[in-house]
Amino acid sequence: MIFNSCTLEEDSRAKVELKVGRFEQDFFKLSPENVFDSLPKLKKIYAPFFTNTDDEFWRNILKDSVHLRLYAHVRDSFKYINKEIEQIVPVLERYKYHFNPPFEKFYLFTYVSRLDYDYPVIFSDSLLFIALDLYLGEEHPAYGNQPRYLAREHDRKFIPIDVAYAISESLIIEQKQTSETLLSHMIREGIKLYITRKLLPEEKEYNIFKYTKEQLDFCEENERNIWLYFVNNKLLFDVNYMTKKNFIDPAPFTKLGTEFDNQIPGRLGRWIGYKIVSQYMRKNKNISLKDLIKSTDYHSIFYQANYKP
Known part of the structure; x- marks a missing residue:
């Protein structure tokens, strides 16, 4: 991988292992009719997605026209995410180097969020979740109701930036003081x-x-x-x-x-x-x-x- 020149400190990285799971690809292969029989296998692979949900919730998603339409766009735009993975790994390596978290292995899961604009990327412990339906490109009709200054942030070039920012957010203790300056x-x-x-x-x-x-x-x-x-x-x-x-x-x-x-x-x-x-x-x-x-x-x-x- 080729990077622009940077200082020794900035280029210092600790090796990490990144496991990638394409939840949206595996989930939307299921049919609503057979979903109850198919979910147990999926739950073993993608356990974090199934916390506090029941099987009926997931069958409804498979029947939801908005989810299905967004998945079709994600499927067409993100058949492969090799480039994004190549950009994310050095971010995790620098995170490991500077902050020494107690993880050697990280897990990246992609999914369709049904346009949950508040959470394009979620980072918690060793888990990284990326909502690919929020990176379809600023001109995509899915963002037609958003003002242009917000729609421009839905470009896939912002994925590694949002990953790095989500990591930084996870490190900062928020102070919910009404008197904060x-x-x-x-x-x-x-x-x-x-x-x-x-x-x-x-x-x-x-x-x-x-x-x-x-x-x-x-x-x-x-x-x-x-x-x-x-x-x-x-x-x-x-x-x-x-x-x-x-x-x-x-x-x-x-x-x-x-x-x-x-x-x-x-x-x-x-x-x-x-x-x-x-x-x-x-x-x-x-x-x-x-x-x-x-x-x-x-x-x-x-x-x-x-x-x-």
Whole structure:
């Protein structure tokens, strides 16, 4: 496998074994009439899918027209996933190297989620689940009801990025405090993105943020002005839910009240959080990724980073 050049640390990997199961291919071979006789064998191979479900649930899926139509699209688009596997294995190897989880073997399962947009990739312990019906391409009619800025994320090129991000999410302890500041939220998201970047050092940076190249270029060229907007409007320590939503959640653009708003991508707070975390790690080269995920005093990270673009 050929990668772009990267540093010794970024290219350091620990070997892992990845077992792949195409659940959707094996499941949709079954017929609704004989499903009760066929499921026991499938349950032995794909046990995680059958937790808290009964056999009737699975027969109904085999009769569901939406599921069947989505499976047909997945079957046509993802007959093979060799390229995706080749991209995912190094992510797991870097995860193993940096965080030393107690697993030598990982399991990848693909499936059809019936467009469960909230969970394109799920990672838990040694198990990785990828909903292939969420990667059929941004122009696919399945996403016709979604706005374009969200539909563009349904490209298969985002699969390894979503895998790396799901791993990073699994490492971070979420703090469900209503009084949490925007700054804390930004830095926590920045840590996830920083880990994602370390697990995929060869990936184009704008893809990590789900931006276009032009969007990231705009942010980089206007970094100081963007930062001053947060500072001058006293947003960093704002605890209002809508403030956090406006700067963290997906959006076609970020409203700053300028004539350039349509050029400013959404989720701007995540990008600034990434810049702060990157600055913090550059100033603290002795801190490992394993140390970073233990850091929950996000304001301390901010002050130590001394981020001043």
